[in-house]
Amino acid sequence: MQASRARLFKEYKEVQREKVADPDIQLVCDDSNIFKWTALIKGPSETPYDGGVFQLAFSVPEQYPLQPPQVRFLTKIFHPNVHFKTGEICLDILKNAWSPAWTLQSVCRAIIALMAHPEPDSPLNCDSGNLLRSGDIRGYQSMARMYTRLAAMPKKG
Amino acid sequence: MDDYMSGSEEDYYYYDRESFDGLENEGSESQWAPSKAPSCKVITKESLLAAQREDLQRVMDLISVREHHARTLLIHYRWDVEKLIAVYVEKGKACMFAEAGVTLVGAVDLDLPESSSTVQCNICIEDVLLSDVSKMDCGHCFCNNCWTQHFIVKINEGQSKRIRCMAYKCNAICDEAVVRKLVSKKHPDLAEKFDRFLLESYIEDNKMVKWCPSVPHCGNALRVENDEFCEVECSCGSQFCFSCLSEAHSPCSCLMWKLWTKKCRDESETVNWITVHTKPCPKCHKPVEKNGGCNLVSCICGQAFCWLCGGATGRDHTWSNIANHSCGRYKEDGEKKAERAKRDLYRYMHYHNRYKAHTDSFQQESRLRETIREKVLNLEARDSKLRDFSWVTNGLYRLFRSRRALSYSYPFAFYMFGDDLFKDEMTKKDREIKQNLFEDQQQQLESNIEKLSKFIEEPFDGYSEKQVMDIRMQVINLSVITDDLCKKMYDCIENDLLGSLQFSIHNIAPYLSKGVERAAELTIGWSTQAGCNNRCQKADDQANGGTIESDQPSASGTSDDSGHSTWKRARKESVGGGLIDLNLPAEFIDRID
Ligand SMILES: [Zn+2]
Ligand SMILES: [Zn+2]
Ligand SMILES: [Zn+2]
Ligand SMILES: [Zn+2]
Ligand SMILES: [Zn+2]
Ligand SMILES: [Zn+2]
Ligand SMILES: [Zn+2]
Numbered sequence: 001m002q003a004s005r006a007r008l009f010k011e012y013k014e015v016q017r018e019k020v021a022d023p024d025i026q027l028v029c030d031d032s033n034i035f036k037w038t039a040l041i042k043g044p045s046e047t048p049y050d051g052g053v054f055q056l057a058f059s060v061p062e063q064y065p066l067q068p069p070q071v072r073f074l075t076k077i078f079h080p081n082v083h084f085k086t087g088e089i090c091l092d093i094l095k096n097a098w099s100p101a102w103t104l105q106s107v108c109r110a111i112i113a114l115m116a117h118p119e120p121d122s123p124l125n126c127d128s129g130n131l132l133r134s135g136d137i138r139g140y141q142s143m144a145r146m147y148t149r150l151a152a153m154p155k156k157g
Numbered sequence: 158m159d160d161y162m163s164g165s166e167e168d169y170y171y172y173d174r175e176s177f178d179g180l181e182n183e184g185s186e187s188q189w190a191p192s193k194a195p196s197c198k199v200i201t202k203e204s205l206l207a208a209q210r211e212d213l214q215r216v217m218d219l220i221s222v223r224e225h226h227a228r229t230l231l232i233h234y235r236w237d238v239e240k241l242i243a244v245y246v247e248k249g250k251a252c253m254f255a256e257a258g259v260t261l262v263g264a265v266d267l268d269l270p271e272s273s274s275t276v277q278c279n280i281c282i283e284d285v286l287l288s289d290v291s292k293m294d295c296g297h298c299f300c301n302n303c304w305t306q307h308f309i310v311k312i313n314e315g316q317s318k319r320i321r322c323m324a325y326k327c328n329a330i331c332d333e334a335v336v337r338k339l340v341s342k343k344h345p346d347l348a349e350k351f352d353r354f355l356l357e358s359y360i361e362d363n364k365m366v367k368w369c370p371s372v373p374h375c376g377n378a379l380r381v382e383n384d385e386f387c388e389v390e391c392s393c394g395s396q397f398c399f400s401c402l403s404e405a406h407s408p409c410s411c412l413m414w415k416l417w418t419k420k421c422r423d424e425s426e427t428v429n430w431i432t433v434h435t436k437p438c439p440k441c442h443k444p445v446e447k448n449g450g451c452n453l454v455s456c457i458c459g460q461a462f463c464w465l466c467g468g469a470t471g472r473d474h475t476w477s478n479i480a481n482h483s484c485g486r487y488k489e490d491g492e493k494k495a496e497r498a499k500r501d502l503y504r505y506m507h508y509h510n511r512y513k514a515h516t517d518s519f520q521q522e523s524r525l526r527e528t529i530r531e532k533v534l535n536l537e538a539r540d541s542k543l544r545d546f547s548w549v550t551n552g553l554y555r556l557f558r559s560r561r562a563l564s565y566s567y568p569f570a571f572y573m574f575g576d577d578l579f580k581d582e583m584t585k586k587d588r589e590i591k592q593n594l595f596e597d598q599q600q601q602l603e604s605n606i607e608k609l610s611k612f613i614e615e616p617f618d619g620y621s622e623k624q625v626m627d628i629r630m631q632v633i634n635l636s637v638i639t640d641d642l643c644k645k646m647y648d649c650i651e652n653d654l655l656g657s658l659q660f661s662i663h664n665i666a667p668y669l670s671k672g673v674e675r676a677a678e679l680t681i682g683w684s685t686q687a688g689c690n691n692r693c694q695k696a697d698d699q700a701n702g703g704t705i706e707s708d709q710p711s712a713s714g715t716s717d718d719s720g721h722s723t724w725k726r727a728r729k730e731s732v733g734g735g736l737i738d739l740n741l742p743a744e745f746i747d748r749i750d
Binding site for chain 2: 003006007010011014063065066067093097099100101102103
């Protein structure tokens with residue numbers, strides 16, 4: 001069996017076991033394609049994303065885990081390191097700092113950490129980055145909260 | 158100066174010694190600070206390993222590390238051992254290692270209890286036998302399968318030199334022995350590639366080592382010791398500027414040469430007419446072909462004129478007349494009506510014309526080699542007391558060498574006194590003074606070169622012994638003079654012209670009387686002198702004995718007599734092969750083919 005397939009299969013089994021252990025992450029493998037995954041992650045508390053549930057799409061390369069998976073937000077999110085239109089994520093571990101020791105699960109954890117600690121100096125979303133850099137934390141937070149409410153929360157009623 | 162007429166051998170040699178003193182000094186280091194004399198080594202495919210090992214060994218000995226750590230450190234510091242030592246002394250071992258990605262103590266110890274015969278690999282998440290895992294120096298341990306895959310990906314990505322550990326944020330560089338072992342099991346050809354990359358890093362990441370630019374490539378690299386601004390000759394015969402890898406171009410700086418060659422390419426159409434092989438006689442206007450190396454030509458009508466400017470040199474022209482003829486001097490003419498573009502083109506053509514005239518003379522003079530050889534043979538066949546004709550070949554060599562310096566001094570002057578590079582660095586007045594100073598020197602050199610050329614061209618093999626001795630005197634004197642003038646011109650360029658610039662830094666390769674330095678073979682077994690620094694050249698010379706000595710005659714360390722004879726031997730050897738390899742401009746070589 002292909003190394004990447006074997007590894008993904010292992011991860012799949014791990015995920016089933018950890019489901020209870022990590023209630024913030026729900027990783028699901030595409031029924032017909034083990035190289036396509038989606039994840040639902042909970043916005044971390046004490047952030048403008050609190051209360052939101054964000055959907056991520058994973059596309060895993062053949063060379064995985066020697067090469068990183070491609071991940072993007074499917075849910076709209078206002079965050080300095082996420083491209084507002086495409087949902088692309090600017091995160092070092094998804095690029096040159098990737099290590100084969102990472103798993104899809106640990107990538108989700110890293111993304112949650114990024115939501116709590118934005119890096120305004122490498123922004124993919126310039127507006128949000130500028131708000132943060134100019135010190136307008138309240139402006140950033142209210143925008144982020146608004147989008148969380150609009151896009152990441154189940155519609156009430 | 159009557160000695161040479163007396164018949165005894167002793168006198169003859171006495172004379173020989175005396176007259177050659179000036180020439181002998183050419184190679185002497187006393188004239189060049191040792192730091193200025195670049196010493197160059199050829200690194201062949203075979204000696205590359207030894208060259209690299211030498212530096213590795215030094216680092217291994219100095220800071221007691223294993224080979225792959227030494228290599229990682231050296232790659233990080235671009236094979237600059239001095240720099241590495243400086244960092245080591247300044248920042249300490251720990252900091253230097255961290256910067257370069259060398260981990261000596263296990264940062265994370267993933268050792269599992271001995272009893273367990275299997276261990277889980279964090280990459281494939283499989284349980285694997287302990288015998289099937291490898292642990293790096295950093296302590297991270299993964300299964301051999303995963304390591305192998307990782308190495309293959311990295312080698313294919315061209316990252317052989319810095320394959321990092323697979324663990325997250327682990328900066329450690331993988332042990333090359335493990336890489337080699339694991340990869341060669343699956344892909345022997347890739348393991349070879351890995352080794353080649355490592356080996357070539359010594360050339361590619363090293364400021365002081367460069368591939369020879371010959372096409373097709375000779376496979377060699379050259380290593381200089383002190384100064385990257387020098388001109389070198391590879392053992393394959395190609396000569397080049399070490400700094401920019403184009404043809405040897407001093408006293409032009411690399412930037413000037415780059416601009417000049419581009420300009421010549423771009424404007425070659427415009428100035429084609431100027432490089433035709435004939436010029437009209439100023440008197441009868443018939444085209445006159447230049448047939449000798451010197452720049453005084455004469456028409457069949459009897460008119461003599463200067464090839465450079467086409468101006469008549471008078472009925473009773475002599476060589477001293479040509480010397481006074483102010484031809485190398487270009488006067489920025491005050492024609493205010495002429496548009497600027499036209500003036501620029503004129504200015505360019507003036508310099509290009511002179512540059513071209515001298516490179517062309519070069520071509521003519523290289524044909525002289527054949528005639529010279531014949532003349533020497535004729536003289537040798539004569540039953541005469543004259544035995545030593547090295548003055549002929551030495552004179553010819555000097556002629557080539559100084560003609561070359563002169564021809565490249567025109568593009569230099571074009572940029573030095575033009576508006577392209579240093580317009581804001583000199584006042585108009587300042588520039589004018591400097592230009593006059595320089596052109597005086599250039600002109601002196603030019604006229605002496607022409608004189609030397611004229612004497613060498615004479616059919617002296619048919620002359621009487623007395624006449625031959627006269628010519629010999631002239632050639633020897635003029636050789637010394639032109640060499641000296643070249644030296645002065647370089648000095649002036651380096652110190653008074655380029656040295657006085659405030660903002661720009663232009664370096665030129667130093668003037669070497671002997672011409673471009675031929676790189677010596679790097680002798681294998683060098684590494685036995687471990688601890689000897691690159692810079693202790695004297696120790697090298699001694700260790701390598703005669704090879705280096707004849708290659709780089711040095712006044713130091715050898716007695717006068719042996720030094721003299723060594724020099725002479727080297728010179729005589731160069732009569733056969735050496736002179737052919739003189740640094741001719743590329744375009745000349747092109748034309749020969
Ligand atoms: Zn593994
Ligand atoms: Zn490691
Ligand atoms: Zn070569
Ligand atoms: Zn150069
Ligand atoms: Zn004529
Ligand atoms: Zn002539
Ligand atoms: Zn002239």
